[in-house]
Amino acid sequence: MQRAACAVDGDDQPRDVGKVVVLGEHGELRDAFYVAQNASARAYSASRFPPGSVPPWAGPVPLFERFPSLAGTAVSRILADAFRLRTPQGPEMVEWVMSTRSGPVRINDEVRVAPCGDHVLLTWERGDRLHMAGAAQRLVRTCWAEWNLGDQGVEPSRGFRQVLGLADDIAVPALLDLATEATPDSLPALYRTLYDVILRKYTAACELRLSSNSERTFRMVAEPVRIAPGGLVWAVRAVFIDVTSDRRRREAAQHSASEARREHERVEAVAEIADVLREAVLPHFQDELDAFGLEAAAVYRPEAREAGVGGDWYKARELPDGRLLIALGDARGHGLEAATLMAKLRYALAGPAYTEEPVERLTQWLNEVAYADGDESTATAVIARCHTERSLLRWTCAGHPRPVLVRGGRATQLPAPDGGPGIPLGVLPDVTYTAAETPLEVDDIVLMYSDGLIERRPTDPDQDRDRFLEAAEHCCAEVAPDAGHAGLQNYVERLVARLDGRTAPTTRHFLPCAGSAPGRRSGEVGPGRSSRRAAS
Helix, strand or coil: CCEECCCCCCCCCCEEEEEEEEECCCCCEEEEEEEEECHHHHHHHHHHCCCCCCCCCCCCEEHHHHCHHHHHCHHHHHHHHHHHHCCCEEEEEEEEEECCCCCCEEEEEEEEEEEECCEEEEEEEEHHHHHHHHHHHHHHCEEEEEEECCCCCEEECCCHHHHHCCCCCCCCCCCCCHHHHECHHHHHHHHHHHHHHHCCCCCEEEEECEHHHCCCCEEEEEEEEECCCCCCEEEEEEEEEECHHHHHHHHHHHHHHHHHHHHHHHHHHHHHHHHHHHHHHCCCCCCCCHHHCEEEEEEEECCCCCCCCCCEEEEEEECCCCCEEEEEEEECCCHHHHHHHHHHHHHHHHHHHCCCCCHHHHHHHHHHHHHHCCCCCCEEEEEEEEECCCCEEEEEEEECCCCEEEECCEEEECCCCCCCCECCECCCCCCCCCCEEEECCCCCEEECCCHHHCCCCCCCHHHHHHHHHHHHHHHHHHCCCCCCHHHHHHHHHHHHHHHHCCCCCCCCEEEEEEEECCCCCCCCCCCCCCCCCCCC
């Protein structure tokens, strides 16, 4: 683009000379004669416009006839103001499009106009570089300035005001005025930076906030400007970088890290409590059931270290009437809340189990306890009584996977009670449960387990069950369980390890198991007591 000015030979700025010939009734420019141009203006036109786009220069010509698109730009106004007021106008950015045979050409220049006798001088400077410099400062939120310490003069960059958020009608602050503009919390760092730059002659940096734009934080990096090496500091040059977003991200990261630490501490505390709770409520089988011709073993693997214990629970104990209570359950949820519900249900079962009521009634009472505890208090369970004198296991199922019987190396899932398995505990009140009866033989193993042991996504439940049965048979054929608690414990450990090899680290495994003492016969253990194995 071109800018008007009085033609001065030897000046390398693009210049054109124009004399305004027509002003409107309100002083607006109707047109101007384009009467002369210097060598730089001719070179600019030759480099900027495609050949043939601008007619060859043949002397004065109306400006808007030669460049019609200029008529709708700020050039008309500043030409009229310069001619009418006889004062320099600009600089002002002017952008226009010139149509050429090869397509439109976008022009972006900084224009100045000054009176020159009876003419006006239109001067332009390539505005793309200036515009890009200003745009770059705006995009990356960076500006700079140089302060002269002798006369307190300041030379700011084009984007200085915009980046720092300074109003157009406020003078660019002198170096010492920065302290007035700075917020109180920024002053100590600003003073240290200026001291290091001016007196110690170091490059220094600080974070700065201005009272006029206190929501933004700037990093100021300043250096001394000296005329000669080792001489006095005559000026201070500084770059300002808007680091507000970086600081907010850093604060957010620190907050997240702090929250993560607190959550980790909370999880550690929950895990510690859960560990204590687990030790308190889950039995450690040794040989306490040997007197009944039974052995018991269990494998418990919580979902994760953070949980420590879940909602799984199991129970095996002698009752006053000589029978044995064997139970397994899985409370809804994970972590401490599930463990709390688990403890409630486990202890709730302890008292009623001492009555002579059948397991159907015990399961119904446990359902009422869970239902009364609240909407979220649901659980699944298998409740069983082992009648050793009859070698019989009577059990109910409340929405839980049915036990598996291993007999003679073959594993089968026990048939459901008449009417099918009952619904989970705590879902509905006044639910009636029915019991199934399973005769036991010597060396039988009954496996009770939680669903986390066998479930694999995206396989269906039948595939999960078949995989469990295959693993139970494989482990039995691989190494037959030896007599005593250690042999049974080894068997279930190997079974869980085989199934665990296909699971994710967060899968929860739970396998109480009990079996009758091998090779014994009725009456060997004591009067009226069976020698059969029962496992859960």
